[in-house]
Amino acid sequence: MSVRPLIDRLNAEKSLSLAEWRTMLTDYTEDDRQYAAEIARGLSTAVFGNQIYLRGIVEFSNYCKNNCLYCGIRCGNQTVQRYRLTEDEILECCAEGYALGFRTFVLQSGEDSSYFPDRLPETIRRIKQAYPDCAVTLSVGELEFDMLKRLRECGADRYLLRHETADQAHYEMLHPQSMSFAHRMQCLRDLKSLGYQTGAGIMVGSPHQTADCIAKDMLFFTEFQPHMIGIGPFLPAANTPFEKEPVGSYELTLFLLSLCRILLPNVLLPATTALGTIRPDGREQGILSGANVIMPNLSPTAVRKKYMLYDNKICTGEEAAQCIGCLNRRVQKIGYALTFSRGDHPDMQPKTGGTL
Ligand code: 5AD
Ligand code: FES
Secondary structure, three states: OOOHHHHHHHHHHOOOOHHHHHHHHHHOOHHHHHHHHHHHHHHHHHHHOOEEEEOEEEEEEOOOOOOOOOOOOOOOOOOOOOOEOOHHHHHHHHHHHHHHOOOEEEEEEOOOHHHOOOHHHHHHHHHHHHOOOOEEEEEOOOOOHHHHHHHHHOOOOEEEOOOEOOOHHHHHHHOOOOOOHHHHHHHHHHHHHOOOEEEEEEEEOOOOOOHHHHHHHHHHHHHHOOOEEEEEEOOOOOOOOOOOOOOOOHHHHHHHHHHHHHHOOOOEOEOOHHHHHHOOOHHHHHHHOOOOEEOOEOOOHHHHOOOOOOOOOOOOOOOHHHHHHHHHHHHHHOOOEEEOOOOOOOOOOOOOOOOO
């Protein structure tokens, strides 16, 4: 049975009930998915034109104190060669990125306490001082309110913290007991209250995920109104408890990207590296389903292969410049263009400086 009427109503009212979301996710056909992609693409073009924002990711440490069951760099994975970049090395990555044209730097790491309380705030301060026209996005896991506040005061503009699942029981199947669903959600609320452009998100097809879980994720997005949504397929990582689990559905990932775009037309929505990992043209299809952001890697090539959240990650051998050339060809082929602009959320334009 077609869920087209539900897609139309989502587009008109920007909200559905839990039961309707469940129906949407269990009953959709290939035709519905194409229909949703068409609407989503129209909305993303209306807001962002044919421009795809670029963000440079610096994976500055793969040390992590957590032991998430799905993640390749979980602390229990003793086969990982751990590394940390120094402040100077992080700044060098930004310098290289700036020269290539990047105006957003995403600093990502495991939950590594060695950058706290002072090293990460100091690094952000230095980046913002050197590149006042750039946005700094953090993706460093859960922190307490006071530290989030301090990082914000040092100049961090945005923060990515996928909630992973809005279903508490499911959360507890993906994470060890030492981690708490309530704390993660609190952290997301703190981020928003501190004025960060805040990103949430999920993996599609993570073990034990049901349509009900994703329906709850969609309600969470509706209520929380994130500025960014990170959605990629689950991909098994060797030497983790989930290493033998199946990869998430490519089609469902694309459908969810479209539904997120229809729900939140202004949202910043990346075509993720995980999507490009399960299909050679996954990121292009993500864009054609409503995504408007791509996040190439700026990490030094020497450490790239050590930051493996999942197996077979793409672009671990390429220099950032090579990825830009490759991405340029890819997006042009489907009628889009890369842009290096800061690319703030339409509701969150910086008050001073900034958008050059
Ligand atoms: N497959 C897909 N995505 C993963 N992530 C972590 N491990 C995996 C995996 N095995 C995602 C999580 C995390 C983000 C940084 O990467 O959603 O929040
Ligand atoms: Fe990195 Fe294509 S994007 S090689």
